[in-house]
Amino acid sequence: MRILLLADSIEVCNGAAKHILLLSKYLQKRGHTVLLLTGSKENIPLAFELQIIECRFLSHRKRSFLNFVRGIIFIKKTIRQFKPDIIHSHHFYCANQAKLVTNKRNQILTLHGIIPKVGYLAHLVGINIIAGTFAIKKYIIEISSNYSNLNLASIPFAASFDNIFLSSEKKPNKKLSIINNPNEILIGFIGRLVDEKGINIFLDSLTKLNTKLKIKVLIVGEGKLSSAIPKIINRIKVTHIKTVTAIKPIYNLIDILVIPSLGMEGLPLVLLEAGLLKKCVIASNVDGLSDVIIHNQNGILIPPGNSDELTKWINELIISKSKRIQLGNNLYKTVRQNNNLKKMIDQTEQLYFKLSRNG
Template sequence: MKIAFVTFEYPPFIIGGAGVYAFSVTHELAKLGHHLVIFVPDIPGIEYDINTKNIEFRRVKINKKLPFNALHYWLHLPAEVKKEELHKKFDMIHFNGISYWFLKKKISKAPHVVTIHHLVIDTIQNNKTSIGSRIRNIRGETSFFIPLLEKRCIESADKIISVSDFTKNQIINTYKINSNKINVIYNGIDLNGYNFSQEEINETKKQLNLDGESIILFVGRINDPRKGLTFLLHCFKQVLISFNVKLVVIGKGDQTEARNLSESLEISNNVLFTGFVSETDLKKYYSLCDIYVCPSKLEGFGLTIIEAMAAGKPIVATKVGAIPELITHEINGFLVESGNSDEMVSSICALLQNKYISQKIGTNNLSKVLKYNWHENAKVLSKYYTIVTKE
């Protein structure tokens, strides 16, 4: 099947989970024999891997001088798709996230499928984004333009792929979409690469001056309010009263506010900010931590949670979005109410104190995570493509 995969994010240009999704799904579909033409933004200095069998790239013009540079990408996209179809028509157009449908005319006669990772309108409501902020942040997803595009995108798509039941229900309730139009296909991860030797773990701890303490891990965009880092830092201060522990914070984004908060809370000596790390190093951090904490206010899926599962780690996470679909309380993690610092602190402390429970939960996660892998995801997606093209 010839598939046009339209994505503004693709490694090495990654903003969040959508970029990881794009890379993983396309590579696994290619292994199944599908031919993918990936339409990516032509960003100066960004080079895409062109050596994968069954994958080609088409770079679509953007103009960084525009207030919203993705607009330029979408405007040039139809011409690029039509140019490609001069050789052979596409069987499927797959959009990774909201895009393009600010115009009524579709870009191909092939079925249009869109993957929705989360609703932008949920982000605006969850973060209580002010009108002034939405005006100033014209480039971001909380601008006035993006929710309108989201609505058009969801209504115009032939079919919708949701990454969780939570997101599916949000789409139905927010935009009054028929449930038959939406199919849930969970995200996955690469389950390989988590088996580090104890010697490697110890050496990394020593290099980072983490030897001797228990380690709590946070992974997410540092300055994204949805990820709940500010809340976690306040909770971590309480944990330090009883335990000698370090908090490792991994992720992109401006660290200034978080660093200043850790200074004011007098916990900075126990908090390590790594910034963005490579995939190999990220897996190593998951493997060396004692507890993974996800304090999010909103999660359309929760990719970092299944990454922690793959490392066999106990998890403490907020009971929001799709997270309860991934974690069963006290079986493969602890669920706490969003914003409830007492529950968060007591759950972390319980795992630090009781190694038996911690190890048991970690072992349960090693079993649970097997259902979340990109290869199985791609096989399900491939079957779904076949069904859609026959309708």
């Protein structure tokens, strides 16, 4: 089967990008031919062969009426040459472009997050929609009243530490060796440093921690709020790493991972990755995160935006190693059962076969 994947961007720290690359890798292992069109990509070499074509006219960040039309022309030319059996979009912007090229029933859109309705473009494009979480499914149902004959498939997102990027870190990261102290508890934050990810809530909570405890902090990510980090360095040991291609060594060092998102999440990949490595997680009680975490069973849920509650639970988990281990082990069981990579590939492939037969 010939499969055309459309993406907004392919970046190292982007959860949707990792999902697309994992999907591509295993579809090719099963004998399918995959072509990926993306609006932008980082120059990070992949650990497997994949044909990728970059076209900025598919990027939502580069959107304009003229670029939208140029993207339609580019997709039309690609479809004519590649002759795909399936067109699978992973962003509503490029899905709208593809829909104007061909309205066949072999088009699929996977929604990777919950985005407020802005602009004129539809968020639900075509009739075949994949929801990777219960929160996304609920969101689709809420906004789908004007859509008839919608074919909604629930295929849970999955995580894996399979190599998809060739690491550009030829030497061990010096910052990681510095913070690798088993006598201290490492509290981690991994994600974009922007308001909606709750980085300011996390930083505020750090200033209230019990300073008598042996702790250190690792922040991995970039964003407009990076400038807030140096302000607390004098109060607590903080290491900031902007980006990494090898993420597993980061998780291996972290004792407590904090995901303090302020609003609805599709499902942050960091939560699933942390679960695979039996890490203790404190997260906001918002749709997406609460689909996976059951409070006090496989993680801790706090009210979004509540730095005092976050501080309380960080202090408690620093002291209780047994609690951290229990929560991490239970999260591992949850992720292994509900977010299985093979199951995700199987269900996606089955949908492809069904649509190609009916198309």
